[in-house]
Amino acid sequence: MRVTMTVNGTEYSREVEPRLLLIHFLRDDLGLTGSHWGCDTSNCGACVVLLDETPVKSCTMLTPMAAGRRVTTVEGLGHGARLDPVQLGFQRCHGLQCGFCTPGMMLTARWLLDRNPQPTEADVREAISGQICRCTGYENIVRSVLWTARHEAGAGD
């Protein structure tokens, strides 16, 4: 079947099997390998992308379900050559080690900060609690998001 959706601002129209998972469409058909696959069961969140504005686990969504929607992946998080402040925050605060969960974590962080520009630590932990990181113990991810919030509010370090 033919599916049309907008990914990172570009409209794509492709012939796909109805059962094709969105994560595989993004990675294998569009070559956007920044989103990762980690578990099959919606537990790990390595595959999180934004559907319109909302984080979804793209391993548990069929490609046709995203027809006509806007999808944002890590490749669309920055603004041209300029990194999104969330990406700066993760670099600045050592919010990543292996980097496998990072794209999903950053997209959820962007979603959180767009809705709640001044989150508490508990807000951040709650927001990322559906995603797993095996490297950081989450501490520096939380710090990265809080740094980004301060940065976007114009505060210094």
Add this chain to the structure above:
Amino acid sequence: MTDTLNPAGDGAYGSIPRKEDARLVRGQGTFLDDITLPGMLHGAILRSPLAHARIVSVDAAPALAHPRVEAVLTGADLAERGLAWMPTLSADVQAVLATDKVRFQGQEVAFVVARDRYAARDALELISVEYEPLPPVIDVTTAMDPAAPVVRDDLPGTTSNHIFDWAAGDKAAANAVFARADVTVGCDMIYPRSHPAPLETCGIVADFDAVTGRLTVYATTQAPHAHRTLLAMVTGLPEHKIRVVSPDLGGGFGNKVPVYPGYLCAIAASMTVGRPVKWMEDRSENLMSTTFARDYHMHGEMAATADGTILGLRAKVLADHGAFNATAQPAKFPAGFFHIFTGSYDLQAAYCEVTGVYTNKAPGGVAYSCSFRITEAVYLVERLTDMLARRLGMDPAELRMRNLLRPEQFPYTCPTGWQYDSGDYPRALALALEIAGYDDLRREQAERRARGEYMGIGISFFTEGVGAGPRAHMDILGLGMADGADLRVHPTGKAVLAISVQTQGQGHETTFAQIVAHELGLTPDDVEVVHGDTDRTPFGLGTYGSRSTPVSGAAAVVAARRVRERARAVAAAMLELSADDLEWTDGKWRVRGDPEQAAGIAEIAMAAHSSLELPDGVEGHLDASAVYNPPNLTFPFGAYVCVTDVDPATGEVKVRRFIAVDDCGVRINPMIVEGQVHRGIADGIGMALMQSIAFDTAGNCLGGSFMDYLLPTALECPSPELGATVTPSPHHPIGAKGVGESATVGSPAAVVNSVVDALAPLGVVHADMPLTPACVWRAIQGRPIRPDLALS
């Protein structure tokens, strides 16, 4: 970006941001499944649904008829090529594709190659396998009963499930101190089966070129050179025709050390069909078939005087190695480094015995940041220390402080033979107690207990031995555990360091650049680190057991110092002086007595490549290589304090605080060190409270997905409170020790000690991990639980 209390004023190289991050935050890393080669096919593995069964027949013809399937391999097909079995890292063999029996649920039976990954999965459904079920061996405690079915009847002469007996220490001396001890405590304790579960699963792209005879393998491997050698031994391909590339790894933690059957299937398939073949396992395959960790069933005993002097230790261990003995550790140590179980205490005698057995479970055992089974050892001694404190009515911190090794005892040879290189243990414990506010915590606990609330304070102190290892004692498959480093300095003074170890997130591209920059007066930006490609890097055994900095880091230092010496001769020619007139200070060769006259590496490098006339014997250029054979392990240590609150009605445990003081010698990048400690604390909380790969009586794996194998999220992990002391290693060239596994090794005991401390008023003296609400509740009821089995 470091907020360790008492930060290093002690030679740390600096918390600079990581070079790796620029690509990773943009989603531009290259992980295994991101690799697509022209004409590439996709493999999928048919796995056994049964734990133990004889294979009567395999009919793959319907799968071959699938329009998108290119090939199917069965055990019989591999047997024709001599590839049905492969050597393990522990002198055993493991089935690549089963030919006679299946020996664990999830074992590899057939391999389908198709044009896309969905078709490969579809075709698995078309293969018919007839099994004759056999009674499985699941409970390790009865695996050696004479009536137990024999798992490994493929091994000639094998009539039982016994693998090995191994012992360390002095049995008679240990028995003697137990005989004269005022007090002894003892306990059965299980360190349950766990799994490293890196977020990226294991996979391979195998690309065999029949024209050149070259095999290129992109694989999730922590040890690319060791894998190349092993692949040469198994496939018969000449080693110089094999190239192993390890791209960005999405974590490893030991899971990516072994060669797995799927790798060999993909290689065999690529050789068969003449096209590249990718195989990427799914999460269930990862959890059910790749190397697990722990599964130690221990009985420990501690002897002491009435005033709290620990005299001795004994331990007897039953080790469940699964269906194939595929543990990954130095060959002479079948129980890993478990016999470092005397821990951090000044005791007189110790003895341990370990028996390894086969069961119908996935193979493995040494993985998951355990430092070759030191986490099992630390858990045993630290649980026993808490039991002893309770028996004596002593505070567990005071008991530890009384028995810790003293700084003047180093280098210290422990009763089982390890020579600890350096340490100041009382300082680390005192700092941890200070950060925790220990006395206030005990006061708070007393107040809460008076109100009927259950608050726990748990301490653990650990000593690790990491950086395997001296080649006289340590090898894997006959390969000594030394690592090479090649350092090239280009004419403009920019350097490329090629190393044998493989980061899985530890940040080698940054820290190794810092090491070289520090030695040569360059900036880390001047140094590019090449790794993960056997064609571009020197031989070495890879990254596991916290060995990168102790071994490969040392090789980088030695290579850099050789470059520096070469530069000295060139600088002398440049300055028209004798090399003896120069001294290396502040990053340059300077004239003694006239330090303004100086040459840095960049100008020396240009001169070394120029037409400058050099003295006889000076070759020009500055490149140098080194192979580092460590004289000893390094012995990092630390003191941890965990504060928990337990709800006795539900059994729920909340980790309120976690304090960690780590001493890993000189810290190259304190930010990265702290990140490693954060991870290990999360591991410890996960292992103590959540993670377990259990089985039912039929051998069905009950931890085969992230719905069942629970990993900690941001809600279970507290904000760690870190401290540091720095006791340099005397034998490492920059005084560093490994730290990648310290917190994983040391933290589970602190969590369990804390929970048991919380429940002390209810009479609980021990409960086995994982301390899930159900397990805690049962412990409160005084009812037994076997966390490794769905039995009670």
